[in-house]
Amino acid sequence: MNPSLSKFILAHTPSSILHPTPTMTTTIPLNTGSSIPALGLGTWQSSPGEVKAAVIHAIESGYRHIDCAFCYQNEDEVGEALKEVLARGIVKREELFITSKLWCTFHTRVEEGLKKSLELLGLEYLDLYLMHWPVPMNPKGNHPLFPKLPDGSRDLDLTTSHIQTWKNLESLVSSPSPKVKAIGVANYSVKYLTKLLEHATIVPAVNQIENHPYLPQQEVVDFCREKGIHVTAYSPFGSTGSPMFKDEVVNEVAEKHGVKAGTVLLSYHLARNSSVLAKSVTPSRIDENRKLIALDEDDMSKLEGISKTKGLTRFVYPPFGVDCGFPDKPGGVDLSG
């Protein structure tokens, strides 16, 4: 079949048909011909000393997708966990989907950034490498990850553009023996994606964004769908302390199905044909988060109604001082290109 026709059909097929009974190992196609497991374990703010056990527990209990990043400063421990599960034969490398991300101070050093993450994780290749934010920061500033200017603001590298960074990421894929199976972006708005696509040779496989009923980002999700870019949702519970577990509407939908609030918050993304990342270092919660259900149209319209009534809440927005193009966060320097 003509590839653009099959892309069109996929993009317009309701996810209830694509995933009638979603499970944590349901996979969703990427524009690379590969696919991504619907549920991934998040590792941001998973403390060293806790994250190794969390990753081992998750893989033992069936997770196959782990979301990592150099700036989480725990990739060495995630690597220890991967080494152990692979050595014990619990999984084979090719059964895992491992993502890492290029940090902002590495935009001009893409190969070095990748090499560092691969070394820390003890891997030969990544399944997905993302540009963490479209925001280059000074690689020679007063801190290797979070450089600041004397006034306390983040030390941006205004001589570099996220578009050039993308070109450098593209070279990773076209190198003779690529160490990344796919490249993508994170925290991209429609504005930044539009600029990127004007110059891209490779369409990003994934855009990883904050996404949940308090921040549906429907315009980004629709744009990505139209362009064949898979969306991965982060902070599905509202990040640290899982504030959205208390939401009345979420609990109403959960009660209807006889499940916990977390199941509804995770399943919401499956119904949108997105994958989702849930972070926990608590074994019982890692287990609990495996449960996914098929939500119906009525559930989805209730969940969609939350932000219409309460307005939008974005839980993760670092103080870059940059206008990333999100309508709910105007102001700051425009780096879209």
Ligand SMILES: NC(=O)C1=CN([C@@H]2O[C@H](COP(=O)(O)OP(=O)(O)OC[C@H]3O[C@@H](n4cnc5c(N)ncnc54)[C@H](OP(=O)(O)O)[C@@H]3O)[C@@H](O)[C@H]2O)C=CC1
């Ligand atoms: N690309 C990007 O810029 C970003 C990517 N991400 C990725 O997405 C992942 C998920 O997002 P994150 O912001 O961490 O937040 P989440 O929305 O996944 O929430 C994590 C919080 O929820 C708690 N929790 C998890 N499961 C349960 C449960 N079943 N019951 C009660 N509480 C629970 C965790 O506690 P505990 O661990 O103590 O159990 C933790 O406090 C990140 O870890 C990271 O991998 C996140 C933010 C930005």
Ligand SMILES: O=C[C@H](O)[C@@H](O)[C@@H](O)[C@H](O)C(=O)O
């Ligand atoms: O992935 C998680 C988030 O993007 C996180 O990496 C940033 O919020 C970072 O802590 C920052 O302050 O810039």
